[in-house]
Amino acid sequence: MGRFTSCLVGAATACLLASSTAGALEAVTIRPLAEKTETASGQPITLPQKDVRVVVSTYDIAPGARLPVHKHPFARYAVVQGGTLEVTNAATGASATYRTGDVVIEMIDQWHHARNVGADAVKLLVIDQIEGPGGNTVLHPGH
Structure with missing residues (x-):
């Protein structure tokens, strides 16, 4: 059976799978580039709702x-x-x-x-x- 490793970075989740037959995951570097709740002009970020x-x-x-x-x-x-x-x-x-x-x-x-x-x-x-x-x-x- 494989081994699962999970990393939680900010609001995003990155899941990495390393099975015992494929070898272990040696190194992962995560470098967040930005975390914002507003646009460049100070508006709250809004997202599309459909389609x-x-x-x-x-x-x-x-x-x-x-x-x-x-x-x-x-x-x-x-x-x-x-x-x-x-x-x-x-x-x-x-x-x-x-x-x-x-x-x-x-x-x-x-x-x-x-x-x-x-x-x-x-x-x-x-x-x-x-x-x-x-x-x-x-x-x-x-x-």
């Missing part, structure tokens, strides 16, 4: 490139894998700068824009939680 889809994407944003004014109707999380990204809330003008290793909990349903403010490409790993069909980015009609 939920998870979409994982990578983004490459060239030096000097700007993303247009847009918003996300549902939760979006990004891990900055390279570069320097500045995100500005269009309503308040408040900006935040994210660098390699930072986790961005994007604002939900608030207009904002972003730009690469560094010399290197910004590389993002983006995770969207979407309700129903369609995407998670709405472009501002005036921009």
Whole structure:
């Protein structure tokens, strides 16, 4: 019979199985990247309630490139894998700068824009939680 080892990290549970015939698990390193209850603009994180889809994407944003004014109707999380990204809330003008290793909990349903403010490409790993069909980015009609 196999041996089960469980680890509880934050709110997530990682289960690892090591059977006596396959050999023992030698080492596992878990490094939490972020634990947040609010978006970048201080909103409580809300999640889709029905027909939920998870979409994982990578983004490459060239030096000097700007993303247009847009918003996300549902939760979006990004891990900055390279570069320097500045995100500005269009309503308040408040900006935040994210660098390699930072986790961005994007604002939900608030207009904002972003730009690469560094010399290197910004590389993002983006995770969207979407309700129903369609995407998670709405472009501002005036921009």
